[in-house]
Amino acid sequence: MTRTALVIGGTGGFGRRLVEGLLATTDLDVVIAARRLDRAQGLAEALDHARASAVALDTRNITAEARRASGAFVVVDAAGPFQGADYRLARMAIAAGLHYLDLADAREFVAKFAALDGEAHSAGVVALTGASSTPALSNAVLDELTAGWQRIDSVEIAISPGHRAAPRGLAVIRSILSYAGKPVRVFTNGQWVTQPGWGMLTRRNMRDLGRRWLSLCETPDLDLVPLRLAPQEAAVFRAGLELSVLHIGLLLASLPVRIGLLTSLLPFAPLFRWVAERLARFGTDRGGMQVEAGGVDAEGVRIQARWSLVAAAGDGPIVPTLPALAVLRACLCRHS
Numbered sequence: 001m002t003r004t005a006l007v008i009g010g011t012g013g014f015g016r017r018l019v020e021g022l023l024a025t026t027d028l029d030v031v032i033a034a035r036r037l038d039r040a041q042g043l044a045e046a047l048d049h050a051r052a053s054a055v056a057l058d059t060r061n062i063t064a065e066a067r068r069a070s071g072a073f074v075v076v077d078a079a080g081p082f083q084g085a086d087y088r089l090a091r092m093a094i095a096a097g098l099h100y101l102d103l104a105d106a107r108e109f110v111a112k113f114a115a116l117d118g119e120a121h122s123a124g125v126v127a128l129t130g131a132s133s134t135p136a137l138s139n140a141v142l143d144e145l146t147a148g149w150q151r152i153d154s155v156e157i158a159i160s161p162g163h164r165a166a167p168r169g170l171a172v173i174r175s176i177l178s179y180a181g182k183p184v185r186v187f188t189n190g191q192w193v194t195q196p197g198w199g200m201l202t203r204r205n206m207r208d209l210g211r212r213w214l215s216l217c218e219t220p221d222l223d224l225v226p227l228r229l230a231p232q233e234a235a236v237f238r239a240g241l242e243l244s245v246l247h248i249g250l251l252l253a254s255l256p257v258r259i260g261l262l263t264s265l266l267p268f269a270p271l272f273r274w275v276a277e278r279l280a281r282f283g284t285d286r287g288g289m290q291v292e293a294g295g296v297d298a299e300g301v302r303i304q305a306r307w308s309l310v311a312a313a314g315d316g317p318i319v320p321t322l323p324a325l326a327v328l329r330a331c332l333c334r335h336s
Helices: 015-025 037-047 064-069 088-095 107-111 113-123 133-145 170-177 221-229 244-253 266-278 316-334
Strands: 004-008 029-034 052-056 074-077 099-102 151-160 183-188 191-196 202-206 210-216 234-239 287-296 302-311
Touching: 004 015, 015 029, 015 037, 015 316, 029 037, 037 052, 074 088, 074 316, 088 099, 088 113, 099 316, 107 113, 107 221, 133 151, 133 221, 133 287, 133 302, 133 316, 151 202, 151 210, 151 221, 170 266, 183 221, 202 287, 210 244, 221 234, 244 266, 287 316, 302 316
Parallel strands: 004 029, 004 074, 029 052, 074 099, 151 234
Antiparallel strands: 151 287, 183 191, 183 234, 202 210, 210 234, 287 302
8 A cells, every 4th residue: 555745845955855765765656735836746756756846735725625735644854944833734643543643853943742642542543753853853862872871971962953954944044033133942051041042152073074063952852852861060062063153143133132132033034044054165065963971870870971973974954854754664674
């Protein structure tokens, strides 16, 4: 029996990689959904794959009946940004009797997603959020690093994409600008404090990438790591832009938000995108992710553990899609 995955935002920086991964590693038919049919059809034609098709879909108006009519057994939301988003898409998928998952990296969106648990159970479907680098991959790595430990003292997670490979769509830029300069609640120095988004500036050596600037990033891990692992001292998530001019430039641009002169940098998203595009030929196509944890292991010995991932040759944007791809493959096995 042929099964179909409906990928919303399938033409985006991450959505396209997920579509390619599904076509390459599963036997799923894949429907690429975008607001503009020409974009979805253009990608389907470029992929030149018999199992790829396109559909125009405006998530603001779609109904459960329309989802059911798509013939999909699972709906994947890869569109974003998820900051400030509601659960309309997820609820419509559940109402249509379809599995649902997304690549959400928004702190509040993921934190409140559990409200859909009862609806999903009643419908007999899986509803899963955060199937991306954060929080799915980061927490999977932490579980492996700290297995059996008596105590966890600190956790620090960092992501730094290569500039030439990094997606520069408006959704990605808006997700960063949504919190830049705004108060972010973070557990550090043994207590919950408020720090400015894109603050807590540091520069770290990252495996095979050299020194990269990193700043506080508001992600679900800031809540989930303290909740799941109870570190005694800190749980911090930082992200970075490879080019110093962009990373420090964003830090400086966020200062008016910090002091209350601006409420948000979101209106400037097109400008930030324009600047990033003008610098597209600079930097590298190498990005990476680093997860560090310190504590006391099963034998009572103090330990510092580190896991690193290096994405070379422009493969960075594939990484956030891997947890979703793994879930979809598991769903196929369950229904085979």
